[in-house]
Amino acid sequence: MDADIYLKQEIDLRHEGRSLRLRVAQDLFSSFQADAGTRLLLRTLSGVEGERVLDLGCGYGPLGLALAAVGSHSDVHMVDRDALAVEYSRQNAVLNGLGGVEAYGSLGYDDVADPGFDLVVCNVPGKAGAPVIEHLLLGAERHVASGGLVAIVVVDALAAAVEGTLNLAPGVEIVLKEEGARHVVFHYRFLSGALDMSDPGWHGLEVYRRGEGSVEVRGHDYLVETAYGLPEFDTMAFTTGLLAATLDGKHEESVSRALVVNPGQGHVPVALLKLFEPDEVVLAGRDLLELRYSRKNLVASGLPKEQISVAHQVGALIDDGRPVDLIAVRFGGGDGPEVLAALIGDAASQVRSGGRVVVSGGSTAISRITKLLGRDKRLRVEGRRRKKGSAVLMMRAP
Ligand SMILES: C[S@@+](CC[C@H](N)C(=O)[O-])C[C@H]1O[C@@H](n2cnc3c(N)ncnc32)[C@H](O)[C@@H]1O
Known part of the structure; x- marks a missing residue:
């Protein structure tokens, strides 16, 4: 980007x-x-x-x-x-x-x-x-x-x-x-x-350890370890819950490679792991603390280290030429319209046809995205949930 x-x-x-x-x-x-x-x-x-x-x-x-x-x-x-x-x-x-x-x-x-x-x-x-x-x-x-x-x-x-x-x-x-x-x-x-x-x-992540949180997936609570210096250290945000719940509707589909952008403490990656059991999870985002805590939580939840890759970067483009089946993006409150548009463009360009993109964030951000999608026909909206924020599920047109 x-x-x-x-x-x-x-x-x-x-x-x-x-x-x-x-x-x-x-x-x-x-x-x-x-x-x-x-x-x-x-x-x-x-x-x-x-x-x-x-x-x-x-x-x-x-x-x-x-x-x-x-x-x-x-x-x-x-x-x-x-x-x-x-x-x-x-x-x-x-x-x-x-x-x-x-x-x-x-x-x-x-x-x-x-x-x-x-x-x-x-x-x-x-x-x-x-x-x-x-x-x-x-x-x-x-x-x-x-x-x-x-x-x-x-x-x-x-x-x-x-x-x-x-x-x-x-x-x-x-x-x-x-x-x-x-x-x-x-x-x-x-x-x-x-x-x-x-x-x-x-050394390492121990210094950042703050406590524990959990994410609910299909009636089970899965633990995540939480860090100082990141939001959602005690309870998960509504928007994160919306994103996890939106994915739940698609849990029977096969996902081999998933990408989580701005993974936060790790609630979304863990939910995605429990729902889809992917072979590979890619974590991408600006913040090394988010990326390392999410990786730690994925490993603690059973995904071997070798099946996780981390991209510390601005933007969501992994750019390794390999298709992604599912992309989950958590938007930060401060992301302006151009940043949102670029992240959605990055997601649309690397999800495989028939694959899904799910995004969560404040209602203003999500309304902006739905407007953008009116112009960019690559992603088709399949569903939207709202409660103190929004999550939208989209499918890449075949
Ligand atoms: C108070 S700002 C200072 C920025 C800059 N040095 C200046 O003087 O304008 C602190 C900076 O530390 C970074 N930071 C916070 N925690 C950090 C950590 N654990 N490791 C590395 N950088 C960190 C933040 O991203 C931020 O850019």
Whole structure:
């Protein structure tokens, strides 16, 4: 999908005399202008040296790219769990002619292979959940070089908790604290080896574990493990239930390959597994946390790992030339008309003829889709359910 359908505007950012032009997307963090916390953090980094920089949770790239533009920062890694953020950081690096920058998807530090960063920077995602924030703060230990610096900014409301976490952690030394109007910056270092990072709770998905939910399929409740930082952690949304119930009507059909777009905590993939027992499930979407939790829930529900593939990407096009029998798409509340149209176009182009596409979302989104289908004749509406949202079932014309 062309990432430009997400573009909101271009903004300017100045750092140490360099001016950057940044493309920003509507639903990335701080799309009006660079965040006040980001700018405060950058001011505290003026003159800080270090070749290798890790920007954790890079968004559209203001921290990592501003650093790449000045001083000695010649090797800058920018990571985010959101594929759209990664895409915009890449585009912004090119737009500003910045070399030595790599942007890639990572859930926390999980996909950062390299140790030895001289500087780790992060505008801490305030809504990630307390254990995840602690992980983002202290997990830097494994990636920072001996004597390296971690520099973070948090909103006021989190500052006391963050300072408490840093003070309590063995071997962490806060070397700077700076308060802005609504944010606080901390710079800190680790005394090497003081933190015990061998505890498995420090790695992988365990950090995100929040509780359990369930999805009902043909009178049975199937458990799903739920994560911090994703909706539907305690109860499933009505729209997700509608989607599962809509599929139920077709459960006798044979589905060999299914695609779930924006799989959330995993309720829909698990429902689909129980209804159709597909040979292969493809999970696609922007958010690595959704993709990994859904995969974990599918495996726990009995689908072998080898039968699941994951596409961390913007848009729904898998583009491997292999047909899909069933596609389920959960629309997010923030998706504009162009995004909806592109997702439906992607689904229509890869479902096999006679195969089905089922979508769920808010009523406005679903009304928009039904209008679109009036023009795009590839998908024919077979049924619609409504209750605090909508789900629509469509068939690809033979
Ligand atoms: C407060 S925003 C900061 C964005 C950008 N650095 C800036 O200063 O504008 C936090 C970013 O962290 C990302 N994020 C949240 N949780 C994450 C996680 N567990 N792993 C990786 N990225 C995460 C979000 O997608 C978001 O882009």
